[in-house]
Amino acid sequence: MSEAPIGVFDSGVGGTSIWKEIHKLLPRERTIYLADSKNAPYGEKSQQQILELSIKNTELLMEMGCKLIVVACNTATTNAILYLRTHYGLPFIGIEPAIKPAALNSISKVVGVLATKGTLSSSLFHSTTENHANGIKLIEQEGTGLVPLVESGNIDSKETETLLRKYIDPMLDQGMDHLVLGCTHYPYLVPVLQKIMPEGVKIIDSGEAVARQVKAILEKNAMLNTATSHKGHRFYTNIDPKVLRNFVSGVAPDIRVEKLDF
Incomplete structure (x- = not known):
């Protein structure tokens, strides 16, 4: 084999x-x-x-x-x-979304999770957060509309940036210092995320x-x-x-x- x-x-x-x-x-x-x-x-x-x-x-x-x-x-x-x-x-x-390393390394104790509805609503996701996010404020955000933009190759568009700002800005306002990417499409959005987020926010994926x-x-x-x-x-x-x-x-x-x- x-x-x-x-x-x-x-x-x-x-x-x-x-x-x-x-x-x-x-x-x-x-x-x-x-x-x-x-x-x-x-x-x-x-x-x-x-x-x-x-x-x-x-x-x-x-x-x-x-x-x-x-x-x-x-x-x-x-x-x-x-x-x-x-x-x-x-x-x-x-x-699985990399909740554990984000929770362990967060200074502000505020971690954002950008994922699909199917992931955020699953029992496995909830058990992961229960096991690894004690004492952490976890902000869950559905990334509705992001997968089709990546699928179409439309990553560097104004539409993508606008949508990401809509999802990310409220997390930043609450003190997020780690963003967990909970969909394998989302790492392709990292250049846009780095453009719209402060340097101190760490982006984590599972690759x-x-x-x-x-x-x-x-x-x-x-x-x-x-x-x-x-x-x-x-x-x-x-x-x-x-x-x-x-x-x-x-x-x-x-x-x-x-x-x-x-």
Whole structure:
């Protein structure tokens, strides 16, 4: 299984922020990425719909021979990963908002969380906050409208900046010194966030931690790819592949981006 690919899926292009961290840490691993952009954003769907989409993506990646699956979507993780781990016989790595490091390092004891409705309303998110946010004022903000802007590649627009200011300014007014990004699309908004926030506010996402966890699980199961030859990366989207291609082109050798109906 060591030369089998790592599978990654998300509700669109956002999970490529996680994929980039995995590739940076594990450059010998080949990967298969599913961008389910046709059904984005997951965060506005019911838990049952999210579960069904996660099952569909999982079974497709298993058919493609993946040895491990990264659920590169906060909403899918919080709503479906327990089911996936119970019903399928391979390792799953999920994405959770990095509440713990933000809470531990906050000086003002005010932490903002920018996430989708599906993540903020999940039981897993609430248990995470209960375990790690004692003594912290946690400001939860739904990032409605942000995923479609990233999906369209419309990141540096006035519309994006205006929407982010609407969400971020009230958090800053309450003394926020750490902002947790609770959606894998949101790291692509960091340049705009840095533009509108004071330098002292730290932005935290889960990408590096997820990559380290992938490496740890592969090592534990003796599944690290030790081959010297590189067989490349395959990216599939169920809409026009142009935007996905823009997010990943030039990052690694042998990248293929194709449309696939799934």
